[in-house]
Amino acid sequence: MSLDRRSAIGDRQSLASPLLRADWRRYTGMRVRAATGTVWRLGRGGSPYAFDRTSMPRNQPHRSFDDFLHRGHAGAFRKTIPPLNRRIAMRSVLGSVFAVVVLLSASASAETLEGRYLESRNASVWAGQCVVNSEIGLAGNEATLAWKVDRGTFDGVSLEGLSIVAVVFGDRTFGIGNAVSTRSVIIVDERADERQQAALIRMAKSLAGSTLQEIVETKRSAIDFEMADRGRSGLSSLDAGIVKVRTRRLFRTDSLCGTDQKRMAYPPLAKIVDEQPAYTLESAYTGSELRVKKFSDRNVPSAVLARFTL
Secondary structure, three states, X not given: OOOOHHHHHOOHHHHOOHHHHHHHHHHOOOOOOOOOOEEEEEOHHHOEEEEEHHXXXXXXXXXXXXXXXXXXXXXXXXXXXXXXXXXXXXXXXXXXXXXXXXXXXXXXXXXXXXXXXXXXXXXXXXXXXXXHHHHEOOXXXXXXXXXXXXXXXXXXXXXXXXXXXXEEEEOOXXXXXXXXXXXXXXXEEOOOOHHHHHHHHHHHHHHHHHHOOEEEEEEEEOXXXXXXXXXXXXXXXXXXXXXXEEEEOOOXXXXXXXXXXXXXXXXXXXOOEEEEEEEEEEEEEOOOOOOOOOEEEOOEEEEEEEEEEO
């Protein structure tokens, strides 16, 4: 042989390894089509070998295992690095596994927050453009927003199971034209301690943004907020003392000038995901904190059920 066997293909013991023989069986009688790249195999003792497919003859199958290793190519198998020390290799693998576990743990412990959201307005949110145009400037300036945290923390404070409600009054229709000037009353879950109350208010401001501008009063009250099937059924109920909302599923028979059940006529008043349409059976505010007349809306396609995350 013109090519030194030991330098080209490693020691004889590794050449007879089951993996190399498996390669031989795999390629016996086959034509190697145009292929590029390198296929890695490990010989006995952890010795890595690289099989360069481009060096294989295209039209001449090998007749024997020896021929496969030595005669049909020049250096198709070559020893690329010294045999690996198994102990070092095991330490390397364990180190990689440990690093992955640490990264996954850090990701899981990262601060996350998610829950359910209800929005009800005194305007037809799920309606055709003819109805929407008729309400601009005359309605759509009153809204009730409610959040309930299913799990998670905010600013390091656990809020799991707690709720917060905002009743918002604007000087014009929400979502039309320039920014609306708003006044709000906030109702915080009475089960929340001082730190949780402050965190709930910060969370609501973070999610609602410019919707919550001037907060005229903050109240504590029992809040009963339920939503079925992540909002997909349209069923929800909210009872926060001075605020009550009930919704059901929006049907095609609720159509008003071509009700669109997939597109809101106005943008939502807070950051949400997976919004679902709902029909408002009742939406009432009976307080006096906003110094406006008490309002009540019934039987309007004006509610949005959704999820929120932070």
